[in-house]
Amino acid sequence: MVSTQNNLMMRVLFFPWKRFLASLLLALMPLAAARSALVWSAGEGWKLQGGALVPLAANAIAKESDAVESAGAPEEVPEIAEMLKNMNKARRLQDEESYFRALGYYNDVVDAYRDLIDVYGVSFHVKGGITSFGKFPLSDPVFEFSPTTRLTARGTFGKEASRVLVHQNSILEIVAEAYYQRGIIYHKRSQFEKAYDSFQELIQHHPEYHRYGEVVERQYAVASAIKNGERPYLWGWIPWFTDSSRGLRYFEGVNRNAPYGPNAVRALLDKGMLALELDKRADAIDAFERIISNYPDSGFVPDAYLSLALAYERDVAGADWDQGSTRNALDIYTDFVQLYPAHPRAGEAVEAARRMRTTLAQNRLNIGLFYYEHRNNPRAAAIFFNEAINAAPDSEPAVEARKHLAVIRSRKPASRDVMDWIFGRFPLTPEGEYVVPPPPPKLEDMGFAAPSGESK
Secondary structure, three states: OHHHHHHHHHHHHOOOHHHHHHHHHHHHHHHHOOOOEEEEEOOOEEEEEOOOOOOOOHHHHHHOHHHHHOOOOHHHOHHHHHHHHHHHHHHHHHHOOOHHHHHHHHHHHHHHHHHHHHHHOOOOOOOOOOOEEOOEEOOOOEEEEEOOOEEEEEOOOOHHHHHHHHOHHHHHHHHHHHHHHHHHHHHHOOOHHHHHHHHHHHHHHOOOOOOHHHHHHHHHHHHHHHHOOOOOEEOOOEEOOOOOHHHHHHHHHHHHHOOOOOOHHHHHHHHHHHHHHOOOHHHHHHHHHHHHHHOOOOOOHHHHHHHHHHHHHHOOOOOOOOOHHHHHHHHHHHHHHHHOOOOOOHHHHHHHHHHHHHHHHHHHHHHHHHHHHHOOOHHHHHHHHHHHHHHOOOOHHHHHHHHHHHHHHOOOOOOOOHHHHHHOOOOOOOOHHHOOOOOOOOOHHHOOOOOOOOOO
């Protein structure tokens, strides 16, 4: 125990002052850090304003403190100066609507960023540990990532690497703006896929970008252009084939990138409507159900209810097929009328529910006729005729079902078909209580008081 205390005391007394100072600087830097801002003005072009140097880790700063102190302004770093030069050329060409040439310079900025990664051997967004920083070997290397300091490192760096690292906020701001402006140009040239992908790369690699919300809005605009049938142009010049299904992925991306943004619910609704147009009902049902469950207070929920019911209704193949989708559509139309009785489209939902009940009644009638005419089973037939009446009492199938029930009560057998003449009829099944159901029990017999005014 004494030995341990002595060792601890020796480590405190002989702790290098440079390392202590560097550790203190590293701890305090995130509290005072401010991001660089890339500002455009017609007179001066793109200018970096504000921002703090990104600290390297303790050991790196202690051994390369002179490199950090001499870092200077970001514009004095050759790589950053070249990026700003290309950004200014691109923006002026963009304002002149010379989009193709502007894209070339924006691409040069993005490529320069990738070259920095190649030269120095590591992305500014690296997570985890590595053993070297490009051509600069590290002593005791440890790389860590945090949203505030981005990349911190312990090890020995050359001055050139340090100058780039401490100005990485400025570099990232420039590259993010290049992605953003590039996406705008691609959209104007109707290169929808490249526009969306450029915005998506910006979101994935630079989520701290100060116009994140605008990026998502522009993605939504790209998806809407596809949904509205706007024609894409290959390389920005050649009219190309439309591909509306791409809009499904783009609308989904808008919702995923900003699930509580202003276009989150609308993106899901548009995805569902586009899926209905493309006859992809499973995708449509998924989108509408997510609106109802994830955004119950949204003003788009009533439209989602009706669209969901419509998606199920389009799955109805007719009265001769399975009625699962018919029942689902009927339930949703009924819920809509109960939840939104004053909605302008409530009458539309009532009519749709009546249509679904009629289809369900016709299905029950068809099954009843099958049992009566082809299976000589009036008991089963009567069950389905009664179900047809209960499903839609005022419909034509219900009227016909009542006629067939009257025939069954008269004990008139069904006409023989060809198979009956060849193989004989199915044995007669007693109809029993299903043909003439017993009267319901009286309330007083069940232990309840009869309603006032009702005769006993």
